[in-house]
Every structure is written in structure tokens, then in C-alpha cells.
Amino acid sequence: MKITAAFLGLAAAIASVQAAPATSGLAAAPLVQPKTYTLPVKVNPQFSRSAKASVWKTANKYQKYVQSKKTSVLASTGSVNMTDVQNDVEYYGIVKVGTPPQSFKLDFDTGSSDLWFASTLCSSTCSGKTKYDSSKSSTYKKDGRSWSITYGDGSTSSGILATDTVNLGGFSIKSQTIELAKKISSSFSSDPIDGLLGLAFDSITTVSGVKTPVDNLISQKLISQPQFGVFLGKESNGGGGEYVFGGYDSTKFKGKLTTVPVDNSQGFWGITVSSTTINSKSASSSFSAIIDTGTTLLLFTNSVAAKVAAAYGATDNGDGTYAISCDASSLSPLSFKINGATFSIPAEDLIFENDGGSCIAGFGYASLPFAILGDVFIKNNYVVFQQTSSPSVQIASIE
Structure with a gap:
């Protein structure tokens, strides 16, 4: 679900909180368990905070409803330095798509299930975005079906489906269905992310029958455990964050x-x-x-x-x-x-x-x-x- 918070304006409406940028390096550390990978997330220094907008977007997104044991361990692989001007408003991760890989800033969202991003098919609304170019990927395959997402606040994104190899946290997911945006609304245009990675269940994907990246990580036996761990850092503690696919970070x-x-x-x-x-x-x-x-x-x-x-x-x-x-x-x-x-x-x-x-x-x-x-x-x-x-x-x- 995407809900971002910003108190004086509807700055980025992706149907809930949006993701954020910040660049930094990873400090390498040995993995304790195989088939587990830590994916850094980054924060957007430009995003505008709005509690009112966050509430409004959430209400609209869910408008049809309105009225221990540790089984996997990962040694720390370091943290991502964060530039969080807006104080932990949103986070994004880098996902690579295609062969050779093209990198995208995606908002990781456990409240939705679609994987979509800007593409060269997109009009001027995608200006400033990193656009997926199917002609540059040897593993791209056309699907042809259309998809369209309309959020309660009027934000929209639409395009066509395709499949390609998606590298998520170091794992190469073969024939992953991807949603190539041909048009995005202004709220997406003004946000620094290139798209969205949904981490909820496949029963709510926009196109019925589409498997999520986590579905495929599991079915393709790329991860040892059918799980992912989430750590979101605080600006007050140095920021950062990580998603761990196939395990979690006990540190x-x-x-x-x-x-x-x-x-x-x-x-x-x-x-x-x-x-x-x-x-x-x-x-x-x-x-x-x-x-x-x-x-x-x-x-x-x-x-x-x-x-x-x-x-x-x-x-x-x-x-x-x-x-x-x-x-x-x-x-x-x-x-x-x-x-x-x-x-x-x-x-x-x-x-x-x-x-x-x-x-x-x-x-x-x-x-x-x-x-x-x-x-x-x-x-x-x-x-x-x-x-x-x-x-x-x-x-x-x-x-």
C-alpha cells in the first residue's frame, strides 16, 4: 500500500506512502547463511511531509472498506548512509531489470502487490525518470496485456505487461512479469522514484494471475526461507535501512x-x-x-x-x-x-x-x-x- 506523509500538500500520491532517495555505499560483511541477501534502502531528501495527505491517501486507497524462534540469521552487511531531510518519510531500494541490467529506484510496499516502473513507452509524464528500454534487454519478452492503476486520490499509472529477468537483492528472478508504464500522473512525475515494488500477496495484483517477485523467489527456489526481514532506520539514529530476502538480520x-x-x-x-x-x-x-x-x-x-x-x-x-x-x-x-x-x-x-x-x-x-x-x-x-x-x-x- 503506498502512503506518504507530508503536512502541507499532496506531494506524492502513489496510493499511500512513497519511497525515498539517498545514496551511499555498503560495507561488506560475510553472510552467515547462504541464499540470503541484504538489500539497502534509501531515503528521499526532497519529499515533502504531510500527515493530512497521508491520511487522505490511505482513506482513498482503502475506500471500499470505509464506514519465536529465529529460523534464519544474517550477519550485518552494513548500513546505507541516509540523507533524510524529511525525517523518515519514505524509503526506496534499487532493483535491476533486464540483461544487461537496468537499475531503478522502487518504493518497497508491503501494502500492494504490483511491480511497475517508467519505460521508454512513457510520455513526457515520465520526464526525469529512469526508463526501462526493452530494446536493450536480451531477456525481454512481450506480453501485450494492458494494466491500469487508479488510486483514490486520482493518481494513475498505466501501460503494458512484459516479462524479463529481475535482480532483487542479488537473486536473478527469471521471466518475472513487469508492468511498463506508458503514462503516469503528475504526483508520480514529481516523485523521485521510478516505480513501485509490491510485497503484499498476489491476490491483489492489478492483473489477475500475475505472480509477485516474492512468489517467484520462492517458486524458483532462489531463497532458503520464504521470508523477508525489514529494518527501517531513523534519521535520529543515523538513518539507513535494509530488506533481507530469504532471512533476516538479527543484529x-x-x-x-x-x-x-x-x-x-x-x-x-x-x-x-x-x-x-x-x-x-x-x-x-x-x-x-x-x-x-x-x-x-x-x-x-x-x-x-x-x-x-x-x-x-x-x-x-x-x-x-x-x-x-x-x-x-x-x-x-x-x-x-x-x-x-x-x-x-x-x-x-x-x-x-x-x-x-x-x-x-x-x-x-x-x-x-x-x-x-x-x-x-x-x-x-x-x-x-x-x-x-x-x-x-x-x-x-x-x-
Whole structure:
């Protein structure tokens, strides 16, 4: 799902949070386990923050709904230096496509399932993008079927399908279906990413029957474990981030992982949050939630958001966002009880934006029947997504 946050304008609408740039090198380190690879992600220094936009895009994206044991270990391969002017708003990774490979900046999104990017078929709307050129790839094969995505806020992307070799984290996925954009809307045009890599389930791909890159990593036996681990860094701690396909990076979290069953009936990584507490006091009872790397904020159901806001003395802005105290020392951490374990968001991360002494909370609402645990949650808690016949996620605190 893609949801980006920016408080004073609808800057990039990819149907949720968008990804971000930043360049840096990787410090090599030996792999403890074979068939596991760490993929760095980078942050966009130019993206504009907007909590209001994030809430609005999320509501529209999901508008039809409106009303531990460690099994794989990876030694750290280093971190990616981050230029995060907008303070952890979005992340992107480099994916290579074709033979010889062409590199693209893609937003990694566990809330959607399509793999698409700009191509030479694209009109002037793709100006400034890196464009895939099928004539330069010996492994390109024409498909011919059309695809079109329309997001709730009016953002669109459309084109034709093809297949090619996709290199994801060092693994060469053969005959991966790719979506070549012929036209993208202005919100995509102004964003630094070249496209999107969906990491949700294939039941929600735009074209029925298309297998996701993770599907093919598994079916082509390129990874040892049907899982990927996600670490999103914080600018305050030096930034960076990594996606690990086929395993996870145990150096990025403390304690043990808690396994949580996933409900993927809607195509998302859905879990149940048993309760939330603030300063040892209950803030809400149980609710359903989606873990989504493509959303910047924590977006609760309306009723849960109202209770959490009341506990913090936050004021409803009437647009899905809340005004909150700018003094983090006056706020208590927000804790989530999930499958018997507790995971917390520190007070400083509950302040999303400080605009001249007026602050916007890192949580909001979007009139949805489920909550969305976006990057505000994920950058504080390591998540391993396990795509098995009975899917689950494993979560551990980063701090």
C-alpha cells in the first residue's frame, strides 16, 4: 500500500506512502547463511511531509472498506548512509531489470502487490525518470496485456505487461512479469522514484494471475526461507535501512522475535492488536491492523484514534490528523500488545511534524475498519514477513 506523509500538500500520491532517495555505499560483511541477501534502502531528501495527505491517501486507497524462534540469521552487511531531510518519510531500494541490467529506484510496499516502473513507452509524464528500454534487454519478452492503476486520490499509472529477468537483492528472478508504464500522473512525475515494488500477496495484483517477485523467489527456489526481514532506520539514529530476502538480520533488533498469525484474506499482511496502553493505562481494546511499509503514519480506526488522542490530550484537526504537544517529555510511549508481547513507540516518534511550535501527531485516522501500522511502528520494531501457506509475521523491538 503506498502512503506518504507530508503536512502541507499532496506531494506524492502513489496510493499511500512513497519511497525515498539517498545514496551511499555498503560495507561488506560475510553472510552467515547462504541464499540470503541484504538489500539497502534509501531515503528521499526532497519529499515533502504531510500527515493530512497521508491520511487522505490511505482513506482513498482503502475506500471500499470505509464506514519465536529465529529460523534464519544474517550477519550485518552494513548500513546505507541516509540523507533524510524529511525525517523518515519514505524509503526506496534499487532493483535491476533486464540483461544487461537496468537499475531503478522502487518504493518497497508491503501494502500492494504490483511491480511497475517508467519505460521508454512513457510520455513526457515520465520526464526525469529512469526508463526501462526493452530494446536493450536480451531477456525481454512481450506480453501485450494492458494494466491500469487508479488510486483514490486520482493518481494513475498505466501501460503494458512484459516479462524479463529481475535482480532483487542479488537473486536473478527469471521471466518475472513487469508492468511498463506508458503514462503516469503528475504526483508520480514529481516523485523521485521510478516505480513501485509490491510485497503484499498476489491476490491483489492489478492483473489477475500475475505472480509477485516474492512468489517467484520462492517458486524458483532462489531463497532458503520464504521470508523477508525489514529494518527501517531513523534519521535520529543515523538513518539507513535494509530488506533481507530469504532471512533476516538479527543484529538489527533486541530480544526474541514474536510470531504473529497473519490474515491475508484481503491480500494484506493483516494481524490482530490485542490492546494499546499509554502510561500503563488502557487506551483501546482489540482491533485489526495491516503492517504496511508504504504508509508513513500510524492510522487507527476512528474510534481507537479518538481514544488514543484523548489519552495524549491531542486535538482533532478534522482532516484525519491530530495536533499534539511538541514537548516529547510530556508524552508517554504508546504500547501495543500483540500475541502476548509488547511493542512500543517512543514519545519522540509520536510527534510527526513540528511547524513553528505547532505539532502534528504521528498517528491519525482514515475512516477504515482496520488500522494501518506504518513506518512510525516499523522503524521501532523489526518485522519478518513469512509468506508460507499459513502466513505470519515475526516482530521484535529494535530498541
